[in-house]
Amino acid sequence: MRNNTILFVAGEVSGDLHGSNVLRALRAQHPDVDAFGIGGQRMAREGQEQLYDINQMAIIGFTEVIRHLPFLRRVFRHLEKEIARRKPACALLIDYPGFNLRLAKILRKYDIPVFWYIAPQVWAWHKSRIAQMAKLLRHLAVVFPFEVPLFEEAGLPTTFVGHPLLEVLSAEMSKERFYQKYNIDADKQLLALLPGSRQQEVSRLLPEMLKTAQLLESQIDNLQVLIAQSPNLNTDLYEDYLEQAPVQNYKLVQNATYSIMNYSKACIVASGTATLETGCFSTPMAIVYRVSPLTYAIGKRLVKLENIGLVNIVAGETVVPEFVQDDFRSQHVAPYIKSMLTEPERAQKVSDKLTVVRAKLGEPGASRRVAQRIAEIAWPA
Template identity: 35%
Template structure:
């Protein structure tokens, strides 16, 4: 590929998108070191040399009710992003996940006739399939992370490419559990439980109180259990403040390698649904998936969801490999009882771990090439024609 200088404008609206965007920038530079990057992202994309327009945190809102107070600010950010794209005139615009904001932006810049790529297919196969009708004309290329999505969108006349899942590019399964226990003074025999409440401002207040009470109940049964909360830059301050009044203090970690070491040391995890489930599966950590949103949001969601599971691992396996305790079931008593089973019954843990191996194989990209490089080739193909 030529080393001609081109401009690429990217948008990521949350932590997982920032990580995906950083990998993509690195892969794009592998093929063309002279590329210039602009847009909206987090610290990881900024570290890869992208010029940031405004803080990614402004877009990290989830839930039908939770977004209402933010509508004016989000509208302003949408206009700001569109104006910046018009000013920069990039060779291609790449929006990463965050469909609520991304798809509005893609529509808004349609008249600029700049090639548009959406990376991470909207999960309309899980919600109202009829929403697919709104997609034609929004992008020139759709990049999918999941193997079944290409055929789903083809059924609706939308061209897409399966690039593989970026989780396979991480070192999440190369942690050192002994090092973690030594550095944090965790006894060799103590069960380690990961608590993963997410990073969105709308998630943490709903899950952290439940996790607090669950830990209290669990400690009565497993006296030596040690809780660990890996946090992202978005969640660090809130998590540290929240646990100040917890009667049992969890270990809070921020460093990525420390997180991977914690995965290696962990006996189980209590996690929100989302990308973290794939991380944990790759690291072979048995888990329970939980989630809680505003009751009105939950009521609407239940009417709309068209798939039998919310956890991606269960969807890929087409069966419940991982217990899902959602909404009303996301309560301390239920979570504690299920965690006890996972922490004290080796067969339950092994059944999950065996299933994880098969699931991860499905996520490999074409020819086992790095997913980010497959995605980069698709994007550069649009620039170079």
């Protein structure tokens, strides 16, 4: 009898999205797949048995990981027990390298073939991981074409599958419907705040974002602020920060992030996948990020890139500014955002440069290609 059990591990919101699309594509061809592992609401809706939820796994930075080591040890012990008991035919590990590389070692011990989807950014730091991955993985699916030779030179079979964002990258509703649903005045200029999907990110970034919005409200009369709420976080978290830095004209918006990106005139975006998504809508933005001082000090010594924003890295130049750590201050960010809202010609130049980003991400269909490769690895002909 064929072993239909597949382990899926996604530790972040973006991984949950992409993992759910892969699982759906896999089940379209193999309805009897039995999926278990770590994911979020989307993967659960596709029928995955969740051993842990992504909210439990949302740990950022070196110091934060140290504080959560007892919990992480329990997770690994539990996963190893389940791997030994269920003996999955294949494991799909989605990004999340700090965790998944250690898990790959456990899977190798039990002779479980490991397929990795969305490579860690070894071109930025931790190039030593390439050799490690080559020893542990059966196959790697990457989402940027320039990543292929980095891994193939180390002997790791690697496929560029295209970026999964291209499968989902469209506004959730029409502009008219969006304005109507959230009671937005058509005469207002929309400024979007996207503080990330994890509680730690929101706690570190949203307060300064709100201060920036307050400053801009004092300078621009017809401003409407939209705050993208992550569906896995409670509304109270956002409202607590709004009480500390009240913005006069704001809307807290959930489950319409792509509409926010598409219809806003400018965005302030947490560094990460969201910068790439915003760039694909050609919307001008400022990239911001802040972590603990120790995490930043360590990261600065290790990361060897001029830019940290994915959209700038993919574009191959600094198209939009990045405000990181101590440089992320309202008085620094506000002048640039104001220029995007009040100087149409300058904003259009930024939008034009962002149009090249989407073209560099390949063709839609990444999830189908990954699902096909899972089947080839789990059930070879």
